[in-house]
Amino acid sequence: MTAGDAALDYRSAGVDLDAADDAKGRIRRLVESTLTSGARGAFGGFGGMFRVPTGYRNPLLVASADGVGTKVKVAIEAGRHATVGHDLVNHCVNDILAQGAAPLFFLDYVAFGRLDPVVVEQVVAGVSAGCRENGCALIGGETAEMPSVYTHPDYDLAGFIVGCVEEEAVLGPERVRAGDVLVGLASSGLHTNGYSLARRIVLDRLGLGPDDPFPGENASTADVLLRVHRSYLSTLRPQLPRIHAMAHITGGGLPGNVNRALPSTLDAEIDVAAWPLPGTFRVLADAGQVAVDEMFRTFNMGIGMVVLCDAADAQAVQDGASAAGVASWIVGRTVPGTGAVRLHSLERTLS
Numbered sequence: 001m002t003a004g005d006a007a008l009d010y011r012s013a014g015v016d017l018d019a020a021d022d023a024k025g026r027i028r029r030l031v032e033s034t035l036t037s038g039a040r041g042a043f044g045g046f047g048g049m050f051r052v053p054t055g056y057r058n059p060l061l062v063a064s065a066d067g068v069g070t071k072v073k074v075a076i077e078a079g080r081h082a083t084v085g086h087d088l089v090n091h092c093v094n095d096i097l098a099q100g101a102a103p104l105f106f107l108d109y110v111a112f113g114r115l116d117p118v119v120v121e122q123v124v125a126g127v128s129a130g131c132r133e134n135g136c137a138l139i140g141g142e143t144a145e146m147p148s149v150y151t152h153p154d155y156d157l158a159g160f161i162v163g164c165v166e167e168e169a170v171l172g173p174e175r176v177r178a179g180d181v182l183v184g185l186a187s188s189g190l191h192t193n194g195y196s197l198a199r200r201i202v203l204d205r206l207g208l209g210p211d212d213p214f215p216g217e218n219a220s221t222a223d224v225l226l227r228v229h230r231s232y233l234s235t236l237r238p239q240l241p242r243i244h245a246m247a248h249i250t251g252g253g254l255p256g257n258v259n260r261a262l263p264s265t266l267d268a269e270i271d272v273a274a275w276p277l278p279g280t281f282r283v284l285a286d287a288g289q290v291a292v293d294e295m296f297r298t299f300n301m302g303i304g305m306v307v308l309c310d311a312a313d314a315q316a317v318q319d320g321a322s323a324a325g326v327a328s329w330i331v332g333r334t335v336p337g338t339g340a341v342r343l344h345s346l347e348r349t350l351s
Contacts, residue, residue, distance in 0.1 A: 014114070014147030023120040023143055030124050034131035034138040038104060041139075048139030050105045050162075058167040062101035066091050067158045069251075070195040071225070076153055078210035078222035081119050084157065085126025086133075087192050090231035091250070092161035093134045094305065097233055098246040098261070100171040101163035103136035109158045110143050113150030123157060134233050136161070173263040175244035176334060181314040182258070182268060184275055184331040185235065185321055187304030189227035193251045194299040198225065201288035215287075216279040224280060232305045235324040242313035249300040255341040256297060258306055267337025268308075273345035275329040278302045285350050292346050301349075308334065 028043050040049040053059065068084045068091070075084045085108070093103050108127050110120060120143055131138045150156065190198060202208050202221060210222035217224055236243070245261040247254075258268050281302065285295050295301060307317055314330060321328040 014145070019115045019117055019145070022117040023115060026117055026121040027124040030121070030128040031138050034128050034136065036135060036137040039137040039139055045140075048105065048107060050137065050139055053104065053164055056164065056166055059164050060101075060167050060170065062096045062099050062163045062165055063161065064092050064095040065158060065160045066095065067156065068192045070199060071190075071192050072156060073154075073199060074195065074210070074222065074225045076155070078226065080222060080226060081122035082126035082129070083226045083228050085123045085128075086130040087126070087229040088157060088159040089127055089130025089134060089136065089161075090229045091192050092159050093130075093136065093231050093233050094229075094248040095250075096161060096163040097236065098171065098248045098305075099165060100169050100240055100243075101165040102233070102237065103134050103161055103163040105137045105139045105162055106131055107139065107160040108141040109160075110141070110155060111150060111157070112143075112145050112152070112155040113147050114152040115143065115145040116153070119153075119155065123155075127159070130231070134231055169240065171240070171243055171245050173245060173261055176261065176263055176266060176308050177244070177310070178266055178334055178336055179311060180244055180308045180334045181311045181330055182270060182332040182334070183307040183309065183314055183317050183321075184303040184329050185232060185305040185307065186275075186327040187249070187278075187300045187302055188230040189278075189280060190225065191229040191250070191300055191304055195225075197288065197290070197298055198284055201284050201290075205287040206283075214280070215283045230304050230326070232326070235321055235326050236305070236307065236317075239307075239317050239320045242316055243307050243309050245308040247306040247308075249303055249305065253296045253299060253301065254303065254306070255343060258341045259339055261306070261308055262334070262339045262341070264339045265336065266334045267340045267342060268332055269335055269342050269344065270332035271344045272296070272301070272331075272349050274331045275302055277349060282350060292350050293343075295350070296343060296346070303331065306331070
């Protein structure tokens with residue numbers, strides 16, 4: 001038998017079952033730390049189980065799935081993997097919160113070129129932290145090793161969330177009225193969008209590595225770019241009866257997300273000079289020579305969630321945000337129209 005005819009096993013094909021077992025052992029305690037009263041079954045089952053919640057009259061389940069995009073490359077380059085797991089949960093929580101739902105359970109998926117149990121543990125530690133923050137049980141997931149798809153040290157992750165809301169309490173465009181106020185809640189940074197452009201500017205134009213100071217910040221580049229995507233659940237949950245609709249500001253920025261909260265008969269007029277633009281976005285715009293309208297289509301520009309409510313309720317929403325330590329501003333109003341978002345004062349934003 002020649003060397004080319006030697007017996008093969010899974011490890012020689014690039015998949016290490018021992019590493020997979022090691023990873024499972026490392027994450028067990030993390031997963032179990034998230035389990036709520038609704039979770040049923042033990043770690044390692046073929047499917048996660050969760051009791052149908054009681055106390056609802058007409059419950060609707062709300063589900064969403066997402067990832068963290070190329071922010072994961074920043075984590076890989078910095079060797080810091082826990083924050084992207086936390087990002088993943090908070091992003092998904094905000095997505096279903098926009099319809100008024102509170103999270104019940106979460107599942108994650110992490111795929112590697114070469115499975116590293118230590119990295120798996122760090123990622124799941126972040127996912128678990130996000131689940132604990134939001135009262136959400138991590139009841140299942142998958143860790144895959146695919147050497148022909150990903151190149152070490154690259155990996156990707158995705159999350160799947162299910163929440164619940166009373167049918168009559170669902171938020172959305174049908175509740176929005178002309179004259180409703182738009183309250184913008186501060187983001188904690190770039191959140192999880194725009195990183196393909198941000199990384200190109202940081203690496204190619206600014207020439208910064210993960211440990212280099214970020215311009216205008218008393219923090220490293222990794223610190224700035226890996227700030228955890230803020231969850232708005234605890235901030236806005238007490239205010240839900242006052243809210244008509246919400247827009248989670250993700251890919252597409254304000255114009256590409258606020259429109260999703262509008263009926264076809266109303267426009268949103270937003271004054272982008274109504275809040276202070278965080279310096280991070282100014283640095284990226286200047287270094288990349290990015291046009292102002294492109295900045296607002298790519299990044300959240302300091303606003304992570306927009307609440308649409310009656311003008312009489314806007315102050316209560318802002319007071320609730322303030323009590324939670326989240327800055328907020330009145331950023332616009334709804335007017336008769338066709339479902340469009342119009343940004344004003346753009347010429348003054350980056351000047």
